[in-house]
Amino acid sequence: MKPLLLIILYCAAVTLPLLASWLVGGPPRPFRHELASGLGILAFSMILMEFVLSGRFKKISTGIGMDVTMRVHQMMARTALIFAMLHPFLYRGTASGGQRPWDPTRQLTITTDFYDLSSGITAFLLLPCLVLLAVGRTKLDYKYETWRLMHGIGATLIAALLLHHTVYAGRYGSQPVMTWLWLVMTGLAIVSLIYVYLVAPLRETARPWRVTSVTRLTPGQWEVTVAPEKHPGLDFKAGQFVWLNVGHSAFSLKENPFSICSAPAAGSKISFMIKELGDFTRTVGQIKPGTIAYLDGPYGSLTVDGRNEPGIALIAGGVGIAPLLGILRELRQTGDPRKVKLIYGNRTDNQIAFRDELDEEDVTYVVSEPTAAWQGEKGFIDPALIDRVFSPLEIKEWLFVMCGPGIMMDIVEDHLITRGTPSRHILSERFDYD
Incomplete structure (x- = not known):
């Protein structure tokens, strides 16, 4: 799917409940209270969409890249957290309690029924914990499998709590149309989770x-x-x-x-x-x-299929050589006539993998901690090395494909763009974030 279409679909899904709430309407309220409701609605719909942005749906992650999918997933989770944290404080000072003679439908007041509020309060406490645990996952001493299970269960619990809170304590969520809309959206989010954890593995059992x-x-x-x-x-x-x-x-x-x-x-x-x-x-x-x-x-979208640049530059750091090796091998297997240059960086020269095979290519090895016998490039993959390996014309016209440490790719990308490489000629995928 095209990135623009995915963006449109995401925005439509997130704002649909907000638009439906506006159409349902109700007696006028102060702007601050409407803003509170709007932020709460957006936070809930964004949290439900996080299930789809999990990275396990090929139409999405392959269309825009797994790294972009996961970055959007992280950014939207943090945005939803901010909206959710602001939501209750904008109601401060609002008259609350039971039914009032001037408000028989209780549309102008906020309930104090603990049963209706308890689910929202619990979700309010759980959501920042879920986000903070995800942000600090790599710094915590537990296995990825444990974190993934906790993350999935926590997200499902928060979605269920917010559904209850929205329907029973929300001004708009209690309207029949809105109730059904939230039920459908929450159901689709849970179905996506079931697909990832049950349906997809079931299909894999038939393809061992x-x-x-x-x-x-x-x-x-x-x-x-x-x-x-x-x-x-x-x-x-x-x-x-x-x-x-x-x-x-x-x-x-x-x-x-x-x-x-x-x-x-x-x-x-x-x-x-x-x-x-x-x-x-x-x-x-x-x-x-x-x-x-x-x-x-x-x-993943780190592929050169369908590209027509006159040459291909492969830049790898450490184990980042793996996908680039697959690309290099495919180019040779299919007899692709384009010229290819490879820069392959490692900490020490004994970490260079597939050297016998790569020595047959136009390859530049660079080692940051060389031995006394090392005769190749020393240091890191930096702008100076890029300029030595590639001519000004190659930098402007070739396709650059990179995989390796994030800092390496940031430095190389910035330099290439400075030297005139169009951004569409740079392919990379990142999997480590803050």
Whole structure:
């Protein structure tokens, strides 16, 4: 789906309850109170849309990139949090309590019925906890699988609490039309969660894979290859990634995202380059051939399919070589005539993977902590290195594809744009945020 269409659909979905509330109408109230209701409505609708922005829907994440999808997910969650936090304080000073002679429908007052307010108060306390735990996830000492389960349960609980609060304590939510609208939107959000956690894994059980080999590439880096079992395999583009689950049930949360380093044209087997970093990756060397695996994907938009630039520049930092290797291999497998240059950075020279294969290409290695015997580029991938490797014409006309540490990609992108590279000629995906 096109990015502009996705933006339009998102804005329409988020503002639909607000528009419907305006159409339902009611007796006039001070602007501050209408603003409070509006912020509450927007916060709830944005929270429900967060279920769709989870990154597991290919029409969305592939259309605009997984990194953009997740960045929007984070930004909208924080915006919803601000709206939700402001919502109750704008009602301060409002007359509250039971029925008044001048307000038989209680449309001008705020209820003090604790049952009606309790769900909103609970959601008010839970929402900032959910957001803060997500922001600080990498700094907390618990497994990704644990956080993912907590995040999913917490988001579902908050949605249920807000539905109750909106229908029973809201001025507009109690209207039949609005009640049905909120029920439908909440239902769709829960259905999306059911799809991710139940339907998608159920489909994966019919398409199992088996590990065929586990090969050490360098100290701490491995290549894992899987083959489809009784099915044709995966239809993917070079540069994309999948969520890989090895040795567990298809319904297990023990899955991790890895870029595919093999070429689609090379056959049905798929290979991944995995670096020892977390709980699962430290045990990669212990995986036995024949172990069952499941793949959820493909995802990502870091592909050169359909591009017509005269040359392709691949810039990789560390394990970021994986998707770029897949692109390079596909270009060679399909006989693409375009010229390709690769810059591949690592901390030490013994971390350079697939060197025998890459030495056949136009490659520039750069090492930040070189040994005394190292004869190649030293330091980091920086503007000076970019200018040495690429001519001014190549910088302006070629396609630049990057994967690696965020700071590296920021520096290179800024420099390329300064030197005249059109932004549409720069492809990158980021997966680490604040």
